[in-house]
Amino acid sequence: xxxxxxxxxxxxxxxxxxxxxxxxxxxxxxxxxxxxxxxxxxxxxxxxxxxxxxxxxxxxxxxxxxxxxxxxxxxxxxxxxxxxxxxxxxxxxxxxxxxxxxxxxxxxxxxxxxxxxxxxxxxxxxxxxxxxxxxxxxxxxxxxxxxxxxxxxxxxxxxxxxxxxxxxxxxxxxxxxxxxxxxxxxxxxxxxxxxxx
Amino acid sequence: xxxxxxxxxxxxxxxxxxxxxxxxxxxxxxxxxxxxxxxxxxxxxxxxxxxxxxxxxxxxxxxxxxxxxxxxxxxxxxxxxxxxxxxxxxxxxxxxxxxxxxxxxxxxxxxxxxxxxxxxxxxxxxxxxxxxxxxxxxxxxxxxxxxxxxxxxxxxxxxxxxxxxxxxxxxxxxxxxxxxxxxxxxxxxxxxxxxxx
Numbered sequence: 001x002x003x004x005x006x007x008x009x010x011x012x013x014x015x016x017x018x019x020x021x022x023x024x025x026x027x028x029x030x031x032x033x034x035x036x037x038x039x040x041x042x043x044x045x046x047x048x049x050x051x052x053x054x055x056x057x058x059x060x061x062x063x064x065x066x067x068x069x070x071x072x073x074x075x076x077x078x079x080x081x082x083x084x085x086x087x088x089x090x091x092x093x094x095x096x097x098x099x100x101x102x103x104x105x106x107x108x109x110x111x112x113x114x115x116x117x118x119x120x121x122x123x124x125x126x127x128x129x130x131x132x133x134x135x136x137x138x139x140x141x142x143x144x145x146x147x148x149x150x151x152x153x154x155x156x157x158x159x160x161x162x163x164x165x166x167x168x169x170x171x172x173x174x175x176x177x178x179x180x181x182x183x184x185x186x187x188x189x190x191x192x193x194x195x196x197x
Numbered sequence: 198x199x200x201x202x203x204x205x206x207x208x209x210x211x212x213x214x215x216x217x218x219x220x221x222x223x224x225x226x227x228x229x230x231x232x233x234x235x236x237x238x239x240x241x242x243x244x245x246x247x248x249x250x251x252x253x254x255x256x257x258x259x260x261x262x263x264x265x266x267x268x269x270x271x272x273x274x275x276x277x278x279x280x281x282x283x284x285x286x287x288x289x290x291x292x293x294x295x296x297x298x299x300x301x302x303x304x305x306x307x308x309x310x311x312x313x314x315x316x317x318x319x320x321x322x323x324x325x326x327x328x329x330x331x332x333x334x335x336x337x338x339x340x341x342x343x344x345x346x347x348x349x350x351x352x353x354x355x356x357x358x359x360x361x362x363x364x365x366x367x368x369x370x371x372x373x374x375x376x377x378x379x380x381x382x383x384x385x386x387x388x389x390x391x392x393x394x
Contacts, residue, residue, distance in 0.1 A: 104312075107311045107312055108311075108312055110308075110311055111307075111308035111309075111311040111312045112308075113369060114304045114305075114307055114308040114311075114365065114368055114369065115301075115304055115305055115308045116304075123369070157366075158383065158386065158387075161362045161363070161365075161366050161383075161387075162362065162387070164362060164365065164366075165358045165359065165361060165362035165365075166358070168311065168358075168361065168362075168365065169354075169358050169361075171311055172310060172311065172320070186355065186358075188390075189355065189390045189391070190355075190358075190359070190387055190390075192389075192390040193385075193386045193387075193389040193390060194386070
């Protein structure tokens with residue numbers, strides 16, 4: 001049973017990952033269902049077992065991002081303080097986004113969130129993203145590395161606001177510069193007041 | 198001739214101002230062209246002299262905002278330093294937006310910018326918004342109140358990123374809290390690193 005669930009999870013995640021690769025390479029419109037099932041090595045039936053349509057896949061960006069957050073956490077250097085951990089996380093994820101996603105895809109997802117045209121799950125409070133941020137910030141407040149006159153929730157929200165601002169700006173500049181390098185410079189400026197002096 | 202131009206400007210601005218009042222009160226869809234010409238006290242012909250359609254008016258948000266920036270500048274207390282001036286400006290404008298605009302209208306404009314569905318002029322470099330920010334930041338760097346290891350342009354951009362982040366977040370929370378009061382708390386956190394220590 002354990003194995004069955006694990007296998008299911010793997011197939012679903014593989015479909016998601018392969019699809020986003022295709023969306024970035026060929027564009028969302030030009031990616032066909034056939035491209036997706038070929039690339040994931042599955043049947044049409046298997047695809048429809050997990051997803052209603054190609055459009056449904058647009059709501060899975062958070063799955064992809066969270067997978068990367070888990071990777072990055074494993075690779076996190078041990079000697080960083082809490083503030084540095086947050087900056088490292090941001091730098092790695094924004095580098096990942098900048099290098100692997102067409103800015104138009106990201107822009108469309110963010111715009112859809114704003115106008116509530118879809119039920120994007122980037123804001124789902126159960127995301128790994130929120131759990132890792134909560135953990136690092138809570139730790140940082142307890143050991144005196146982050147200011148503690150804001151609640152953990154407020155600081156997580158502020159961190160999210162900063163990231164969203166940087167990604168949005170990158171999109172509005174047509175992805176012309178490196179999202180990772182720009183964030184490396186700007187994120188400590190935007191979030192720096194949260195570090196305890 | 199001077200008077201003619203002034204008069205034209207006034208009519209155009211009145212149409213814009215009255216229209217946005219109506220959009221916020223009744224919603225954009227439910228506002229008719231008739232509502233607009235009645236409210237502005239003009240004929241249909243006069244409306245079409247200035248605007249192609251009701252839709253065209255959506256691109257005039259920057260005109261409204263800049264009008265308010267001019268008002269706020271006139272009311273700016275004389276004893277503020279450059280950083281405080283920037284915070285005052287932000288607080289006043291965000292209070293104005295929060296109190297006068299339906300969050301859905303703002304969300305749609307910001308989303309449209311992201312997906313380039315329209316040529317919104319909020320980012321037009323000739324806006325009064327950019328000129329007043331440039332002026333205050335340049336002054337602040339020269340008299341040592343703001344850090345000078347970023348260019349004026351970089352700092353104006355950062356200020357814009359922060360404001361956009363706060364407005365976006367307010368929209369995503371369905372305008373549930375006061376944009377002005379939230380910004381009063383958050384803007385000094387987000388932009389605080391630009392103050393010279």
